[in-house]
Amino acid sequence: MNDQPAASGTPASGGVRIAVDAMGGDHGPAEIVPGALDHAGAHPEDQVLLIGLEAAIRAAAGTLPPNATIVPASQVIEMHEHPALALREKRDASILVASDLVRRGEADALITAGHTGAAMAAAILRIGRLPGVDRPALAVQMIRTGAPFVLLDIGANPDSTAENLAQYARMGAIFAERVLGIPEPRVALLSIGEEKGKGDLRIQRATELLDASGLRFVGNVEGKDVTGDLADVVVTDAVTGNVVLKFFEGLSTFIFDLFRDEFRRSLRGRLAYLLLRPGIARIRDVFDYEKAGGSPLLGVRGAVIITHGRAKRRMIAFGLGVAAETARTGVPALIEEALREDAARLDAAGAGAEGRAEETTLDPEDTP
Structure with a gap:
């Protein structure tokens, strides 16, 4: 073989x-x-x-x-x-x-x-690894009203560079478009402020790379906005991504447990549950994480x-x-092709910058 x-x-x-x-x-x-x-x-x-x-x-x-x-x-x-x-x-x-x-x-x-x-x-x-992939990323489908969004990385790389984050964004966008059926997915970086570029040096550099990537990059999202309809792909390092995922799972369990305890507390609560049962069933369907199936290891x-x-x-x-x-x-295959194109674009941009630098350093006597 x-x-x-x-x-x-x-x-x-x-x-x-x-x-x-x-x-x-x-x-x-x-x-x-x-x-x-x-x-x-x-x-x-x-x-x-x-x-x-x-x-x-x-x-x-x-x-x-x-x-x-x-x-x-x-x-x-x-x-x-x-x-x-x-x-x-x-x-x-x-x-x-x-x-x-x-x-x-x-x-x-x-x-x-x-x-x-x-x-x-x-x-x-x-x-x-696919050619051009520095570090694969583990992604997950996160629930929200309507189509889910993709959060990555959630566990593969605790120490991610700005270049890694840009690659995660490219890979996550392809998965969102091809598997989840989201056309031209919006990509965002998870950071401490919603203003584009706000964050540490890594986020600032990743912002520059994503601005030049051709992706539909919408800037930053804060933790409170990840379940809103602001982005379809949210990019972060594995530590932050895993904390977000586990906190989300724990909080949703806590909220459902509170409702369960209240409904069981008295006859009035049990009657309220009977009235609210159809709505609760719809909410449970939204929170049905089993439908996500699992996390793709992209790259x-x-x-x-x-x-x-x-x-x-x-x-x-x-x-x-x-x-x-x-x-x-x-x-x-789509990830491999996209990263090859990204590398070619960066090489061309670098060659152009070197050419412009050489022009500015020419001796005046060397010019016609």
């Missing part, structure tokens, strides 16, 4: 091949396999590759549909293990086998609910989706849908 990374182009046909780490997450095959088979049943054009311990997968799957196949892997990286050490010691781990399928071009996409650090390391080391040679460790059957099925759409629309 060819051990070189597979080309990052769009799959030749409408169907895609999805490598599923069937052993990852808190629930393992008991939830992941049924969720993957739900996608296989709803999308017979796609091929679902279930990677892991064959006996455990068969026990969870029962009779496999024609478009689902088991790919054996004898080892599992547990959630408590150190990712780098586990990847070295467990060469037949399910996440490594899945990554190698993408690397060899035998799968177009990968999804895992397992160890996030191990998944990112396997994707970067086995599948590889690697393939569609890699890392979903929540607590993901159950329904969220796994949505995650396969995101993985399939990311591969089907050729997001990795």
Whole structure:
């Protein structure tokens, strides 16, 4: 077999091949396999590759549909293990086998609910970065009224440069347009003030790069505005992005718990709940994070989706849908092409600046 990374182009046909780490997450095959088979049943054009311990997968799957196949892997990286050490010691781990399928071009996409650090390391080391990508970024769909927005980075790179932020913006915009269907997505930097360029030196430099990028850059957004209709892609470093994500999850849980306690407190509260139940159901639907499916790792040679460790059957099925759409629309190839164009534009701008500098330093006697 060819051990070189597979080309990052769009799959030749409408169907895609999805490598599923069937052993990852808190629930393992008991939830992941049924969720993957739900996608296989709803999308017979796609091929679902279930990677892991064959006996455990068969026990969870029962009779496999024609478009689902088991790919054996004898080892599992547990959630408590150190990712780098586990990847070295467990060469037949399910996440490594899945990554190698993408690397060899035998799968177009990968999804895992397992160890996030191990998944990112396997994707970067086995599948590889796209040409021109300095650091891949982990993105997430965040809820708001209407279409979700994309927040990145949420966990891949705690120390991001201005150039990294500009790359995240480009990759996030492509994902928002191709997978979420948002035409000409608006891009913003998350900062301490809404005025364009307000923030530290990194934000100021990123602002300059994004102003010249050709993206629909709208400047800064503050934390209070991320759920408003101000931007479709919000860019930040991994520390800030992860804090925003976890705070959002905690706050929404806290608010729903408050409502639940109030409704249960008295007969009047229970009657109020009966009256408000249709509206509450609509709000719950807005806050239904399972529909996001998972977080794409943007900037690697393939569609890699890392979903929540607590993901159950329904969220796994949505995650396969995101993985399939990311591969089907050729997001990795589009990112590669866009970054190549960005590099060419920066090179041309640099050459132009050097030429102008040489003109200004010519000796007067050298001029005609």
